[in-house]
Amino acid sequence: MPKIVDPNDYTPKYYQLASILREQIEQGRLAPHESIPSERNLEEIYSVSRTTIRQAIDLLVRQGYLYREHGRGTFVSPQKLQKGISELTSFSEDMRRRGLTPGQKILDISMAPAPENVRKHLELAEGCQVLRIERLRLGDEVPMGLQTSFIALPEGQTLTREEVEQTGSIYRLLQEKFHLIPTEADETLEVTLATPREAALLQISEGSPLLLSERTTYSQYRRAIEFVKILYRGDRYRYYAKLTR
Amino acid sequence: MPKIVDPNDYTPKYYQLASILREQIEQGRLAPHESIPSERNLEEIYSVSRTTIRQAIDLLVRQGYLYREHGRGTFVSPQKLQKGISELTSFSEDMRRRGLTPGQKILDISMAPAPENVRKHLELAEGCQVLRIERLRLGDEVPMGLQTSFIALPEGQTLTREEVEQTGSIYRLLQEKFHLIPTEADETLEVTLATPREAALLQISEGSPLLLSERTTYSQYRRAIEFVKILYRGDRYRYYAKLTR
């Protein structure tokens, strides 16, 4: 049973243990609000130190799978709390999580001098060139949003339309070509109304309400790499967040 | 200098240390992207074990103040990333963070059978009574949103209009009277249009776009305690979130 301690210990023990527990929870072998074995018990069960046990449990608590009560024990969170954790995802991932097939239609992709508001978000000097990508985003073939990305590429680098069309994921391209990993983002949401052009592209009537998301994404080095503006169809898109204190 | 180890050690050492470091960062004594002393150095500086050091740094990393790079060091996050962390806050706290003075006008407060959608969110049986509070929410005296709360109180308990008016904070009341602490919440945001009644209350024209927030709040025991619906004026309210991966 305690199948921990793989010799091919590519992954740390606490991570292996967390996976084991997470699996038990997801399969329902541990019911909501049921207590898991105490930390001292888990120590014996899996033959690892309490340090490791606590690291694994910490991880699952942060992910919303477990919660602790001092003096009482550690318990399984109800299903409700296990989903919708506010994570940094691309549009494609977002759609897949919602059970929709992501799609896109590239309207424009070009290098251009960054507009002033974009420069501010990306912390760039005046006259800097950025990659501008405008795309119509689809979910199950239906228009979901209109996305405009401004990307601060390393000096002299660029991405071609073909590369973007083939992978579909800017994030993967950034990682593979430039070793830039999106790790954090600031996002704002507000309401706006569709201009004639936006309405036409999104196949709604002019003046329809839209959800406007503006996001600045930061790399693993905490430098701004991307500023994205997405106009979501108000009738098709709902935003999820999970808050903690 | 190393003013750690207060004898009145009500608060744990790692928390004290985190406060010291956080203060240095906020005061700008540590510049963005500057490295803080290594963990082994901090061990000597503050005369605490590496365990404690790491716990303190972990906290600050989660809060967005620091970031680590394996093999290189621990660095100060730029200011941008330190704010807007998605935390569970009440309307009042939210307003204060935006530099506005929160206010409210209670429209209704009564015990009522929970509507079906509310029952579902609160995991209640049919016919259960909930406390319904409808309030016009103000920021600097100006209408910001229309809030309807449904609260699952302990059997037979209730809150009076006076209590709510005096404290202004439902959360504080819940904590003081019933020892219920809001710890987690699921929130959704979407776009909607103002009905005549909503428009009149919010002092906008009928059909104006609104930002609709629906939130289910959970106690420290992971039981749903509150379902809140807030209609924000689209022209006055913007939602902030911080995403990580």
Next chain:
DNA sequence: TAATGTAACTGGTCATAACCACATCACGAC
């Protein structure tokens, strides 16, 4: 000179061990 490797950092993982703070329950005193 350019490549290489090695030493000396850095943070990441893990074990062991002790003690504290809170929750619960059974047992005894009243």
Next chain:
DNA sequence: GTCGTGATGTGGTTATGACCAGTTACATTA
């Protein structure tokens, strides 16, 4: 019966010490 009260079990904090895994810079080598 009711009220402590302490034993025991839980998670929370801290210390010590070891080794692993990336990064960097400098000395060595080809």
